[in-house]
Amino acid sequence: MSAQLPSIIVPTDAELLQAQADLWRHSLYYLESMALKCAVELGIPTAIYRLGGTASLAGLITALSLPAEKLQCLGRLMRLLASSGVFAMADSTETIYCLTPLSYLLVDGISADGHINHAPFLLTVTSTHYLDLAMGLADWFKKEAKTPPFDHVHGASLFEESMEGLDPEFHKMAIQGLHVHDNFAVDIGLREFRDIFLGINSLTDCCYHGDGSTAKLIAKAFPHIKVTVLDLPKEIQKIPADGVVNYVGGDMFKSIPRAQVVVLKMVLHHWSDEDSVKILANCRKAIPSRQEGGKVIIGDIVLDPASGPIMYETQLLMDVCMMLMKGGRQRDLNDWRDIFTKAGFSDYKLLKKFGARGVLEVYP
Missing domain, CATH: 3.40.50.150 (Vaccinia Virus protein VP39)
Structure with a gap:
């Protein structure tokens, strides 16, 4: 007589509603990474540091020479990043953003001993070279590929001369990211x-x-x-x-x-x-x-x-x-x-x- 399989427990209404919210969150996690990438490409951590460690949205718009009409959108981006601990919000009648230890790692130009700007690592792992690997991961699993996904997708090996020949600028950034990763x-x-x-x-x-x-x-x-x-x-x-x-x-x-x-x-x-x-x-x-x-x-x-x-x-x-x-x-x-x-x-x-x-x- 075959063993009786456990019956499927149907989630409650409350569990299903929470599950939907969790699914949204997991499905959209990549937007956190992209928002962080955007903040670094705009130079927001460095701008806040140079403004003395705190900055208003209007101050950031001016410091970064961004169009004034982007103020509301910048606020929404900063609100997301603050909720995930990249930045902090100061107690104030005006919305003021501060650096956290995480965003401090992304400041360029700090001369203090031991400080390493982690932007090369971030920009490497959020590049299209990496995102393409994730997008094609299911396809890689289905094939009898002996090489890692990076080699399989790009026909070159990360950090090696083959990648340097394919994309010198990305190779240079990836090596810088490797040094950040190793030396910090x-x-x-x-x-x-x-x-x-x-x-x-x-x-x-x-x-x-x-x-x-x-x-x-x-x-x-x-x-x-x-x-x-x-x-x-x-x-x-x-x-x-x-x-x-x-x-x-x-x-x-x-x-x-x-x-x-x-x-x-x-x-x-x-x-x-x-x-x-x-x-x-x-x-x-x-x-x-x-x-x-x-x-x-x-x-x-x-x-x-x-x-x-x-x-x-x-x-x-x-x-x-x-x-x-x-x-x-x-x-x-x-x-x-x-x-x-x-x-x-x-x-x-x-x-x-x-x-x-x-x-x-x-x-x-």
Whole structure:
């Protein structure tokens, strides 16, 4: 006798009305992204910053040289962005908008140490090159495509020479976005995780289209550490020699310069598990035993529902983003453990959560 299937529970009237509202919200989420893109292209965060941190709609119209008749529409755009936390509204008889930490990241021209304008990342992931991937995702699933959606749709690989040949301007912006994504908060990390660098005498930073920023900050914070950067030869050629960091052109899939410690910061999520195991196996060959201080330090996203619904949603969105872009993935602790074991490591430790990311130490 076949098992009895559970009966379908018909939603209540109230649940159906709420479901319709939820469906509207999910269907129109892209308008939030496009509104944010519009605000950056208009220069609204920078304008508010230059106006002293607050601005009225009329002040923004003047500062941005927008037609006066667009004031009401600008107000509707700003109201949406304020409701989602991009901007804040000050208590005032007049509608006044302020920067939040999120919009502060999108201000251009701040000279404070550690500030990085995140506009290149935003404009890259909201470009038509990316939107085309999402629009064609169902078609990609139906086909036996071996390449990630980006390659499948554009016939070129993100960040690589094939994309540079196809669209040089987009390629330049995408590389800038990658640097923003990789380099932000390194200074914060070096303060919060200072102890993990104690006792280290040599370190290799494995980069993926990097610019040497992380290595320079490590060398500045810990002058006693011999710091080496490994990246593709064509990327190393772009970095001016500074006499502080040793720059080596090579391929982390083939070999990694020997050091007491190897750093992989926002690298492995670009790659499949199989490729990540190859990289980690080369890391293991490059370092001494655990007793001699050998370890791999990984800074990357660690999927975790306990991070809270908003942070976890961010992590999951980044996971699908990597699936679309490079065929890589974000990983939870079990996924990380599996690839560490396959690469021949004996143990690992999650040191601390760091925003959407985590910092792990992996031992031979």
